[in-house]
Amino acid sequence: MKLASIRVGKKETYGAVVAGGIVDLGKKFGKKWPTLRLALLGAGLPTLKAYAKGRKPDIKDGKFAWMPVVPDATRIFCAGVNYREHRAETGRPDTLHPTIFTRFAYTQMGHEQPMLKPVESERLDWEGELAIVIGKKGRRIAREKAMSHVAGYACYNDGSVRDYQRHTSQFTPGKNFVATGGFGPWMVTSDEMKNITAQTLTTRVNGVVKQQATIDMLIHDIPQLIAYISTFCPLEPGDVIVTGTPGGVGAARTPPEFMFPGDTVEVEITGVGLLRNTIKAG
Numbered sequence: 001m002k003l004a005s006i007r008v009g010k011k012e013t014y015g016a017v018v019a020g021g022i023v024d025l026g027k028k029f030g031k032k033w034p035t036l037r038l039a040l041l042g043a044g045l046p047t048l049k050a051y052a053k054g055r056k057p058d059i060k061d062g063k064f065a066w067m068p069v070v071p072d073a074t075r076i077f078c079a080g081v082n083y084r085e086h087r088a089e090t091g092r093p094d095t096l097h098p099t100i101f102t103r104f105a106y107t108q109m110g111h112e113q114p115m116l117k118p119v120e121s122e123r124l125d126w127e128g129e130l131a132i133v134i135g136k137k138g139r140r141i142a143r144e145k146a147m148s149h150v151a152g153y154a155c156y157n158d159g160s161v162r163d164y165q166r167h168t169s170q171f172t173p174g175k176n177f178v179a180t181g182g183f184g185p186w187m188v189t190s191d192e193m194k195n196i197t198a199q200t201l202t203t204r205v206n207g208v209v210k211q212q213a214t215i216d217m218l219i220h221d222i223p224q225l226i227a228y229i230s231t232f233c234p235l236e237p238g239d240v241i242v243t244g245t246p247g248g249v250g251a252a253r254t255p256p257e258f259m260f261p262g263d264t265v266e267v268e269i270t271g272v273g274l275l276r277n278t279i280k281a282g
Contacts, residue, residue, distance in 0.1 A: 001049050002273075003152065004186040005036050005067040005110070008059060012067065014039065016048070017186050021057030022064060037070050037238030044237070045135055045151055045189060066110035068183040069154045070133060075239045076103040076181075077229050078129075078158055080171060082219050082244025089252035098220040098228055101171040103158075103181055103242070111185035111275050115159055116282025117261060118177045123162040124259045124279070127245035128203030128211050128267035130196070131156035132222060133187050134239040141230040146223035149235065152189040153196055155267045155275035156242045157182035157203075162251045162258075182267065182277045183240075193271055196222070201246060204266045205259065213246035215269075220244075 002017035003025075013026030014036035025039065025048055033039040039048060080099035081087045087094070109115065117124045135151025159181060165174025175181075193199075196215055203211035220228070225241055250257035259265060261281045268274040 001052060001189045001192065002186040003036060003048065003069070003189065004184065005069055005071050006059070006064040007067055008064045012071070015059065016052035018052070018055070018057050021061045022059040023052045023055045024058035025052065027058060035072050037072050037074070040133070040135055040151055040237035049189070066112055066185050068105075068108035068110050069187045070183070070238050070240055071105060071108065073105045073238060073240045074236065075233065076105065076242065077240070078103055078175065078242040079220060079225055079244040083213055083217055083246040084219060085213070085247025086245055086249065087219070089247050089249070098225055100229065101175060104176055107176050107178060108181040108183045109179045109277065110183065111277070113277060114179065114280040114282075115157070115182060115259075115265065115277040116177070116179040117259065117279050118161060118282055121161045121163050122258060123251070124180070125160045125162050125250045126203055126205060126210060126259060126265050127158040127160055127249060128201055129156045129158050129242050129245050130201060130215055130269055130272070131183060131240055131242045134235045134241070135190070135237050137234065137236045138230055139234040141227055141235070143223045143227045146226035147190070149226060150190045150222070151237065152187035153193055153269070153272050154183060154187045155269050155273055157265060157267045157275060157277065158242055158245060179282060182275050184275050185273055188272050199270045199272065202268045203248070204268070206263055210250070211246045211248035217246065218243060
């Protein structure tokens with residue numbers, strides 16, 4: 001099943017993606033659980049799947065706009081320099097533990113929504129990544145049980161304002177400009193993606209491939225990220241972990257390459273989906 005958050009006119013809802021459109025889960029469950037995050041927390045995946053099974057779309061394709069998969073995420077954890085090729089191109093040393101920083105929900109936008117290049121910088125960079133959405137709460141989750149806490153997978157573009165990111169040793173400013181984190185179009189539930197590590201991640205800018213890697217090339221893999229993060233933070237359904245970007249970012253190229261208004265960036269993960277955003281001035 002594919003789950004998405006969408007906007008129909010001024011109304012926000014969530015639903016299951018089916019042929020021809022969306023089964024409106026918010027119409028059914030929204031009074032009690034008004035967002036997908038709250039539905040995952042309250043109803044849980046089995047309830048959502050049981051209702052959506054076999055239903056025709058309530059909302060037709062072309063009649064809605066995509067929102068970030070979890071627009072109201074309470075916690076968004078991002079893993080930095082988590083592919084060896086990217087670590088090499090940044091010159092950062094190996095680390096025993098994952099490099100973790102945070103994003104905030106307001107920085108995210110959905111599929112086909114504009115990514116904003118801030119007026120303060122000319123160094124907006126792409127970072128195609130796999131995001132995981134937590135489906136079961138836990139604290140100090142053991143590595144061998146970690147995958148049972150995953151609700152599903154989505155494409156993510158961790159757009160990075162490089163000069164602000166490098167003002168100090170802390171990443172937060174360059175990772176939290178408005179509308180720089182693409183998230184979508186949907187989340188593919190984990191039961192439909194048995195071998196996520198075999199999937200290929202590709203980032204394209206204006207149709208040109210800039211990054212490509214398989215998920216099994218992560219330095220700190222998904223179970224390790226979940227185990228590590230849940231040590232210091234109790235995880236809940238709807239929490240998001242963005243797992244890291246491969247080599248090929250614009251800042252590491254010779255000469256450096258960045259994104260500007262009019263450019264189109266795509267992040268595609270086989271078996272998961274394709275996320276597309278066009279750059280606008282912001």
